Amino acid sequence: MNARQIFMNGEFIPAEQGVISVRTHGFSYGTGCFEGIRGYWNAEDQQVYMFRLREHYQRLLNSCKILQIEHPYSIDQLIEITVELVRRNEQKQDVYLRPVAYKGDQTLGVRLHGLEAHFIMTSEPVGNYIGTGGLHCCVSSWRRIDDNAIPSRAKIIGSYVNSAFAKSEAMQNGFDEAIMLTHDGHVSEGSAENIFLVVNNELVTPATTENILPGITRETMMELANRELGRITRERQIDRTELYVADEIFLCGTGAQFAPVVMVDHRPIGDGKVGPISSALQHLYSEVVRGRLPEYRELWCTPVYAAVPQKAQ
Numbered sequence: 420m421n422a423r424q425i426f427m428n429g430e431f432i433p434a435e436q437g438v439i440s441v442r443t444h445g446f447s448y449g450t451g452c453f454e455g456i457r458g459y460w461n462a463e464d465q466q467v468y469m470f471r472l473r474e475h476y477q478r479l480l481n482s483c484k485i486l487q488i489e490h491p492y493s494i495d496q497l498i499e500i501t502v503e504l505v506r507r508n509e510q511k512q513d514v515y516l517r518p519v520a521y522k523g524d525q526t527l528g529v530r531l532h533g534l535e536a537h538f539i540m541t542s543e544p545v546g547n548y549i550g551t552g553g554l555h556c557c558v559s560s561w562r563r564i565d566d567n568a569i570p571s572r573a574k575i576i577g578s579y580v581n582s583a584f585a586k587s588e589a590m591q592n593g594f595d596e597a598i599m600l601t602h603d604g605h606v607s608e609g610s611a612e613n614i615f616l617v618v619n620n621e622l623v624t625p626a627t628t629e630n631i632l633p634g635i636t637r638e639t640m641m642e643l644a645n646r647e648l649g650r651i652t653r654e655r656q657i658d659r660t661e662l663y664v665a666d667e668i669f670l671c672g673t674g675a676q677f678a679p680v681v682m683v684d685h686r687p688i689g690d691g692k693v694g695p696i697s698s699a700l701q702h703l704y705s706e707v708v709r710g711r712l713p714e715y716r717e718l719w720c721t722p723v724y725a726a727v728p729q730k731a732q
């Protein structure tokens with residue numbers, strides 16, 4: 420891999436030159452938003468497929484709107500920058516892309532309005548974020564931030580302090596991951612993942628009004644479950660103890676990918692093993708993101724490199 424480049428305020432520059440002032444508003448107050456996007460290497464096609472760029476960038480623009488960040492790029496321009504960045508870095512492996520839009524002023528005083536938008540994008544090689552073989556989770560004593568405090572609908576830098584509290588509590592108590600509840604005690608999401616339950620062969624997931632980040636992977640799961648497995652998903656309020664008696668549970672997100680949960684608060688989920696619907700979805704997801712299913716490759720995968728000519732039949 421050549422010297423890594425990043426994209427910063429309109430140009431591609433060497434990563435080591437990508438520095439911000441300690442006085443940056445977004446750093447001082449967390450006033451920025453970001454996306455986490457994966458690209459998957461497909462050795463057969465000699466290709467990196469970026470997964471669901473359009474949906475990620477639509478969410479980034481929504482986050483900007485909520486934070487009053489006047490973003491200079493359109494979705495199509497953001498897609499072009501992404502592809503160009505991975506190409507310039509000659510990355511032929513799984514990659515994690517991190518676009519960030521933030522208040523770039525070097526000024527004191529906390530507010531949203533009247534501040535300058537800055538934008539950066541980095542791309543780095545990546546592996547698994549959390550285990551994908553069967554997680555032990557706890558219900559966190561930290562509640563999920565409310566839409567009227569810091570909106571979860573936007574992927575706001577500062578709101579990840581809430582996730583960090585929950586994740587560290589879980590890990591320091593010997594669990595793999597935390598499941599957070601809303602202020603009124605209903606299931607919301609993991610520290611950086613959405614959650615699904617399987618109940619009587621149907622999928623159930625907290626509605627977008629339950630202070631979740633509306634995940635791209637969440638939407639992908641609902642669509643794959645419906646189209647490929649004939650399972651509908653109910654989006655509704657979920658009680659804490661529904662977790663304990665669910666047939667299956669899984670977490671999903673760009674970083675986490677697909678992570679089955681086999682234990683919650685020391686209670687085995689189902690028979691304590693990864694269940695059949697989780698296994699099927701986990702396999703489907705891994706095929707889809709690597710561009711191995713043509714229908715979904717067309718729909719959701721953006722190739723980074725020029726297509727390799729097909730061999731004559």
Ligand code: PMP
Nearest residue numbers: 611612613632634635636672673
């Ligand atoms: N919730 C939170 C709090 C997250 O940080 C993430 C990861 N972006 C998700 C859910 C899953 O979202 P996505 O599937 O779009 O990555």
